[in-house]
Amino acid sequence: MERTLIAPGVHLSCDPAEKFNRCRISIHFAFPAKRETATAHALLPLVLERGYADCPDMTQLTKKLAKLYGADLTVDARPMGCSHNLCVSVTGIKDKFALEGEPLTREYAAIALGAAFHPYLVEGVFDPQAVEIEKQMLKKALEDEINEKRIYCMRQANREFFGDSPAGVRQEGYLEEVEGLTSRQLTEAYREMLRTANIELMVLGCDAQQTAAVRDALLAELAAVDRAPVPLAKNIAMPRQQPLYKTETYDMVQAKLCMLFTLGEPMKPQELAAVRLAMALYGGSVTSRLFLNVRERDHLCYYCSASFQSFTGSMAVNSGVEHADAARARQAILKELEDLCTGEITDEELEDCRRGLLSGMSGVEDSLGGIESWYYIEVLRGGRVQTPDQARDALRAVTKEEVRSILRRLSLSVSYLLTKEDDHVGE
Amino acid sequence: MLENKQTVLEQAVADRWKVLPSGLTVIVRPMPGYSGTHVIFATRFGSIDRDFRLEDREVHLPAGVAHFLEHKMFEDQDGDAFAKYAKTGANANAFTSFDRTCYLFTATQQLDESLDVLLGMVTHPYFTEQTIAKEQGIIGQEIKMYDDSPEWRLITGLFECLYHSHPIRSDIAGTVESIARITPEMLYDSCRAFYAPGNMVLAAAGNTTMEQILAACARHGLMDPRPEGRVQRLWAPEPMTLAATEKTLTMPVSKPCFGVGFKEEPLASGDLRGEALYDLICSCIVGGMSPLYRRLYDEGLVNPSFGGEVLRVDGCCCILFTGESDEPDRVKQLLLEEIARVRTQGVDREIFTLCKNEKYGQLIENLENVEDSASQMADFALSGQTVAQQITMLAGLTAEDADAALQRILSTDRMATMYILPDGTAPAAEDEEEEE
Numbered sequence: 001m002e003r004t005l006i007a008p009g010v011h012l013s014c015d016p017a018e019k020f021n022r023c024r025i026s027i028h029f030a031f032p033a034k035r036e037t038a039t040a041h042a043l044l045p046l047v048l049e050r051g052y053a054d055c056p057d058m059t060q061l062t063k064k065l066a067k068l069y070g071a072d073l074t075v076d077a078r079p080m081g082c083s084h085n086l087c088v089s090v091t092g093i094k095d096k097f098a099l100e101g102e103p104l105t106r107e108y109a110a111i112a113l114g115a116a117f118h119p120y121l122v123e124g125v126f127d128p129q130a131v132e133i134e135k136q137m138l139k140k141a142l143e144d145e146i147n148e149k150r151i152y153c154m155r156q157a158n159r160e161f162f163g164d165s166p167a168g169v170r171q172e173g174y175l176e177e178v179e180g181l182t183s184r185q186l187t188e189a190y191r192e193m194l195r196t197a198n199i200e201l202m203v204l205g206c207d208a209q210q211t212a213a214v215r216d217a218l219l220a221e222l223a224a225v226d227r228a229p230v231p232l233a234k235n236i237a238m239p240r241q242q243p244l245y246k247t248e249t250y251d252m253v254q255a256k257l258c259m260l261f262t263l264g265e266p267m268k269p270q271e272l273a274a275v276r277l278a279m280a281l282y283g284g285s286v287t288s289r290l291f292l293n294v295r296e297r298d299h300l301c302y303y304c305s306a307s308f309q310s311f312t313g314s315m316a317v318n319s320g321v322e323h324a325d326a327a328r329a330r331q332a333i334l335k336e337l338e339d340l341c342t343g344e345i346t347d348e349e350l351e352d353c354r355r356g357l358l359s360g361m362s363g364v365e366d367s368l369g370g371i372e373s374w375y376y377i378e379v380l381r382g383g384r385v386q387t388p389d390q391a392r393d394a395l396r397a398v399t400k401e402e403v404r405s406i407l408r409r410l411s412l413s414v415s416y417l418l419t420k421e422d423d424h425v426g427e
Numbered sequence: 428m429l430e431n432k433q434t435v436l437e438q439a440v441a442d443r444w445k446v447l448p449s450g451l452t453v454i455v456r457p458m459p460g461y462s463g464t465h466v467i468f469a470t471r472f473g474s475i476d477r478d479f480r481l482e483d484r485e486v487h488l489p490a491g492v493a494h495f496l497e498h499k500m501f502e503d504q505d506g507d508a509f510a511k512y513a514k515t516g517a518n519a520n521a522f523t524s525f526d527r528t529c530y531l532f533t534a535t536q537q538l539d540e541s542l543d544v545l546l547g548m549v550t551h552p553y554f555t556e557q558t559i560a561k562e563q564g565i566i567g568q569e570i571k572m573y574d575d576s577p578e579w580r581l582i583t584g585l586f587e588c589l590y591h592s593h594p595i596r597s598d599i600a601g602t603v604e605s606i607a608r609i610t611p612e613m614l615y616d617s618c619r620a621f622y623a624p625g626n627m628v629l630a631a632a633g634n635t636t637m638e639q640i641l642a643a644c645a646r647h648g649l650m651d652p653r654p655e656g657r658v659q660r661l662w663a664p665e666p667m668t669l670a671a672t673e674k675t676l677t678m679p680v681s682k683p684c685f686g687v688g689f690k691e692e693p694l695a696s697g698d699l700r701g702e703a704l705y706d707l708i709c710s711c712i713v714g715g716m717s718p719l720y721r722r723l724y725d726e727g728l729v730n731p732s733f734g735g736e737v738l739r740v741d742g743c744c745c746i747l748f749t750g751e752s753d754e755p756d757r758v759k760q761l762l763l764e765e766i767a768r769v770r771t772q773g774v775d776r777e778i779f780t781l782c783k784n785e786k787y788g789q790l791i792e793n794l795e796n797v798e799d800s801a802s803q804m805a806d807f808a809l810s811g812q813t814v815a816q817q818i819t820m821l822a823g824l825t826a827e828d829a830d831a832a833l834q835r836i837l838s839t840d841r842m843a844t845m846y847i848l849p850d851g852t853a854p855a856a857e858d859e860e861e862e863e
Contacts, residue, residue, distance in 0.1 A: 019460035021439060021795040058724075062715040066781035069788030093791045096435055136727040143681040144730075144751070149575055250679040250852050253574035287513045295565070296507075302568035320572050352513035359516030362535035363463035366633070367796040 001375050003385060006201075006215060007222060009229025013375055014203040014211045017368065021097065023105055023205030024368050025112045025214055026089035028376060029197035032233040033084040033169040039138075039181055040189035041084055042077060042173030046134040047126055047186065048088065048115050049075040055111075056120035056127070064111070068104055069093050073111055079171040080380050081311025082233035086193065088116040091368065094205065105206055109214045117221040119190065125183040126190070135178050142175040149256050149418055154318060157258035157416035160244055167236060167312045196230045200379055204368050235266040235382065237313030243412045247419060254302070255323045255419040259333060261410040263313035269383035272310060273394035274402040279308050280353035281403060282340060283317060287352040289336040290317070300329040310381055315410050323419045330415060341408045345400050357395055364388045439794050440814045442804055443637045447644060448652040450625025454804045455640050456632040458797060463535045464633035465797040466542065466640075467805045468549050472496075472621030473526035474599040475740055478661040481620045485661065488617065489608045490594070491566070491601015494523040496552075496614050498562050500530065503553040508544055517541040523599055526740040527809055533798065538635060542643035550647055552618045554611040567603045577684050577847050580676065581749055585688040588671040588843035592663040593743050596670075623656040624649055630805035633797035662742050667692070672843050677850040685755035687762060690841040691744040697811045700820050702739050703786070705746060705836065708829050709735035710782040711774040712765055713748060719765040728758050746837060755846060763839060770833045779826040786821055790814065 003013045017023075033041075050058045065071045071092030078085045090108040098104050120127050145152050155172075162168030201218050203211045240262060267275060283290035283306025290304045304319035321329040364370045365388060378385040386394070442456040477488045500521070501508040512519045517534035519541075530549055534541040573579045586595050597605075631640050644650055669690065694701040713720050713735045723729040733750030752758045769775075793799040794814070807817055 019458070021791050059716060059718075059721050063777070063781055066716060066785045068784075069791070070785030071788070093788050097439070097791050099787075133725055133727065137730055140682070140730045140751075145681075147577055147680050251850055252679060254568065254571040286509045286519075299561075299564040299568075302565065302572050320568065322568065322571075352510075355516035356513060356518065359535045360518060363533060363797075366461050366463050 001371065001387075003375075003379075007219060008227065009197075010199045010201070010218075010222065011379070012201045012203065012211075012215050013379075014206070015371060016207060017205040017371065020094075020205050020368055022091055022093050022368060023108065024089060024091040024202070024372065025108050025204075025206070026087055026202045026372065027112060027116045027218070028200040028202065029086045029193050030080070030083050030200070030232055030380060031193060031197040031230065033079065033082055033166060033171055035169050037189045037192070038169050038171060039173040039177040040186050041086065041193070042171060043131075043134060043138050043178070043181060043186060044190055044193070045075040045077050045086060046137055047130055048119060049073060050130050050134065051120055052111075052114040053118040053120050054114050068102070068107055069098070071104070071108060071111075073115060075115060077171060080377075081309065082166040082236060083311070083380060084171055085380070086197075088112055105210050106213075109210075109217060113217055113221055117194070121187070125187040128183045131181075131183045131186060135181060138173055139175065139178045142173060142178070145172075149250070149252060150318065150320065153256040153258045153416055153418045154316065156246075156248065156418075157260050157316070157414050160246060160416065161238060161260040161262075161314065161414045162312070165236065165238065166233060167238075194225050195228055198229055198232055200376060202372055202376065204371060232380065232382070235311050235313065237264055237266045238262045238413060240264050240411050241413050243415060245415045245417075247417045249419060249421045252418065252420055254320050255326050255417060257301075257319045257321055257326055257329060258414075258416045259317040259330065259412060260414040260416075261315040261317070262413050263315075263406075263409050264411065265313065267310050267313045269381065271406065272381075273391065274398045274406050275308050275310065276357055276395060277350070277354060277398050278403045278406040279306055279315070280357050281345070281350060282306050282337060282407060285353055285356050287349060287356065289340060290333065293336055294319070294329065294332045298332060300325050300332055304329070304333065326417055326419055334412065337407060337410065341404060345403070350400055350403070354395060354398070358392050361388045361392050361395070439791065440818075442814065444813070445637065445641070447624065447641075447650055449649045450623065450653055451644065451649050452628045452808055453637070453640055453644065454628065454630045454808055455635065455637040456800055456804060457636055458633050458800065461633045461797055463533050463797050464538050464631060464635045465531065465533045465801040466545060466629070466631045467529050467531045467801050468545055468627065468629050469527055469529040469805045469809060470621050470627045471526065471809055472528050472617065472626070473524050473740070474597065474601075475525050475594040475743070476621065476660060477594045477597075478663070479620055480659040480661060481616055482657050486613070486616045486620070488613055489601060489605040490597035491599070491606045492609060492613055492617055493528055494600045495562065495566060495606055495609055496617055497521050497523045497528050497530070498566060499554055499558065499614060500548055500552060502558055503548060503551055508548045511544045512541065515541045515544065517544070519545075525595055525599065525738075529805065531801075535634075538639065539643060542640070543646065546643060546647040546649070549622065550649075552615065552622070554614045556611060559609060559611060559614075563606055563609075566600060566606055570598065570600045570603060570606075573598070573600065577678055577680050578749070580678065581684050581686045581845055581847055582747065584674050584676065584845040584847075585686045585745075585747055585843060588674050588845060589669060589688050589690045589745055589841075590743065591665060591668070591670045593665045595740065595743050620656065620658040623658075624653055625656060628805050628808045630801045630808060632800035632804065660741070665742060667841060669841060669843050673845070674843075675846040675848060677848050679852045680751075680847060680849050682751045682753055682849065683755050684749070684751045684847040685758065686747055686749040686845040687759050688748075688843045688845070689746045689837050690843070691746060691836050693742050693744050694739050696741060699807070699810055699812055699817065700824070701832075702737055703821060704824055704828055704832055705737040707779060707782050707786070707824065708774065708833060708836070709737060709746060709748075710785075711778050711829065712769055713762070714778070714782065716778045716781060717765075719761060723758060723761065728752050728754055728761075733758075759844060766837050770837070773830045774826050774833070776826050779829060783821060783824065787818070790818055790821070
């Protein structure tokens with residue numbers, strides 16, 4: 001992957017990725033998340049994905065993409081710690097597979113740039129009719145979060161954990177604000193994004209000429225924008241606190257438990273390799289303590305896994321447990337962490353985890369999605385962009401003590417339990 | 428199809444097939460430039476294979492045996508297969524569906540060693556009363572997890588309405604009660620019946636060659652001839668009537684979820700053409716390009732989760748439309764009106780062609796990464812087809828074929844409806860909870 005600065009706050013990352021059958025053009029907009037525009041920025045992807053000035057009708061756009069052999073236009077928003085990230089991407093098969101010799105890649109670029117920079121406006125604002133329809137869709141999506149209990153539990157735990165901090169801005173939007181949002185507010189939020197966001201143009205699977213054409217077209221679009229990029233939000237960590245235990249009850253068959261831990265201070269980029277190994281050892285793999293002991297040996301849950309978010313220096317442990325076993329599962333999860341901090345870590349288990357991680361990193365560049373995710377997260381994380389090979393070298397050098405040092409700094413902040421009525425009495 | 432395109436496609440597909448003397452079908456797709464290799468060892472044994480005759484003896488299994496067996500395959504006298512994979516660095520998994528069980532891994536190093544773990548664990552089953560009892564707890568938890576999924580409850584509820592006796596009525600994982608009845612003998616019988624090489628497919632894609640995969644097969648005796656298995660699946664008669672026309676249950680969901688299912692004549696084994704045709708018809712009626720979808724979407728009657736799907740296994744074929752809506756009956760009514768209109772007027776020619784275009788793109792896409800590539804090869808091989816045959820078959824489907832099929836499918840006489848209604852506990856907005 002080659003990365004170059006092509007304008008202030010704008011980078012091009014490209015990889016010809018010749019082995020793939022498809023190519024992918026994506027435009028990432030990253031900017032600090034703000035409470036006051038969170039709902040507008042949550043609605044924006046839905047409206048942008050419906051159509052753009054040259055193809056305003058949703059059904060016609062779907063047909064246009066189908067004609068390009070099912071090319072995929074996606075506009076999505078993903079929270080990355082304190083940053084909001086909106087990505088417009090088009091993925092489709094390479095020109096050589098077109099049955100009638102159509103110039104597919106050129107079309108993909110036109111659609112991606114059209115969706116990002118030329119939305120369908122009516123009297124200078126997003127089409128009010130489309131905005132009203134998509135507001136209803138956003139409302140449904142927000143109301144539906146309860147249907148998937150695992151995600152609901154994680155979100156509720158995160159809300160407690162992050163509170164009013166910038167990482168606590170609900171980037172999925174605020175249900176109570178959706179109805180009052182206007183086309184004008186949405187348009188202003190969009191213009192603000194174009195003006196202030198850091199932009200990463202990622203072109204994968206295209207040749208040099210195609211890549212240059214996309215780059216030039218993007219720069220031409222940006223020339224019409226009064227750009228003033230703001231620095232990306234810095235990585236944070238929530239301060240340590242006395243653990244908060246919360247319970248919600250529903251008529252459900254399996255209880256869900258989400259435990260959030262803080263590192264107490266932002267993760268340093270050079271600690272990443274040790275963090276990866278620590279997570280694999282504690283709960284991020286099938287050779288981890290949580291999998292082998294809490295799930296396989298004690299049968300306390302069906303799933304129990306740990307993951308780390310480097311942007312916020314936080315670790316989440318998620319599990320699905322028997323209602324009556326929730327308190328025991330929580331204790332077992334904490335005990336496994338304590339054992340790793342103070343007890344023995346065998347060379348065998350450490351090397352098993354390291355081997356699994358090294359193997360996984362070797363396969364990162366075997367998919368378009370793998371390449372894009374790896375490099376874009378590296379960019380957002382700040383510091384030097386590591387290739388998978390460099391990350392593998394760093395991982396090989398991690399010692400047992402470095403792993404322990406990471407785990408010892410993690411302290412429980414929030415434990416959130418979804419369970420059925422009557423079963424949390426013993427909690 | 429243009430001739431040069433055919434060459435490009437042949438190069439893209441580039442898989443090699445071999446049927447070994449043991450009966451095992453091996454398919455390999457070397458993918459130059461890739462670091463990893465994905466391998467799938469699949470058997471035609473799924474949750475619907477409950478009753479069969481094995482060597483003149485009838486075997487009747489409780490629900491959930493295929494899935495239970497999948498879990499137990501990871502354990503033998505030497506220990507856990509995951510621990511063995513940990514020594515190779517491979518990322519391993521397995522899954523069971525209605526008609527197949529698949530064991531798989533992705534490896535970027537020590538491929539031979541990982542192949543040995545995979546072939547060793549699947550060809551050397553080991554079960555005892557104790558190891559079975561241990562697994563019942565974990566699988567019981569898994570069953571409960573799915574019990575909380577409205578999407579899964581909707582699908583299983585529709586099957587219970589559409590079918591009287593077909594084993595698709597039962598959950599893939601079974602129930603806590605049914606898995607309590609599993610014995611080592613049942614698992615060994617299942618292995619003898621369905622884990623014979625002649626009933627299995629080994630598919631590999633990525634940084635490997637046919638020679639490397641065959642060498643692994645040789646190490647595990649899969650190059651040696653095996654006696655033909657004497658297994659016959661037994662099916663209870665399934666009439667074309669419905670077991671029930673409607674079913675309702677309540678769950679903690681924010682909005683009503685609904686499903687409309689149509690029972691169809693079973694398709695012949697290996698008839699992927701019929702399945703592909705039904706799939707295209709679904710896309711024409713409710714897909715993103717259809718006028719019905721647009722109307723439902725614009726009127727706020729459905730969200731993007733609304734759609735149709737075709738499910739076909741031995742002795743069962745149905746078309747299901749599922750989604751969530753404040754007005755499920757209104758959606759159902761509009762759906763039925765649209766089916767009637769398309770049946771009378773024929774499918775929209777432009778949409779039909781565009782749907783075919785999408786499917787073609789999907790087939791090409793699935794050849795791109797090692798996981799999808801091996802999965803696609805194994806899926807088609809289990810039905811006796813190749814990827815190249817699929818591409819040719821797709822090209823041959825016409826709108827007239829769809830019009831003809833519409834005269835016999837999606838009949839309201841064979842339609843059932845399933846509702847999941849909110850139980851009233853889901854919050855409309857954030858609830859404040861007391862601290863403990």
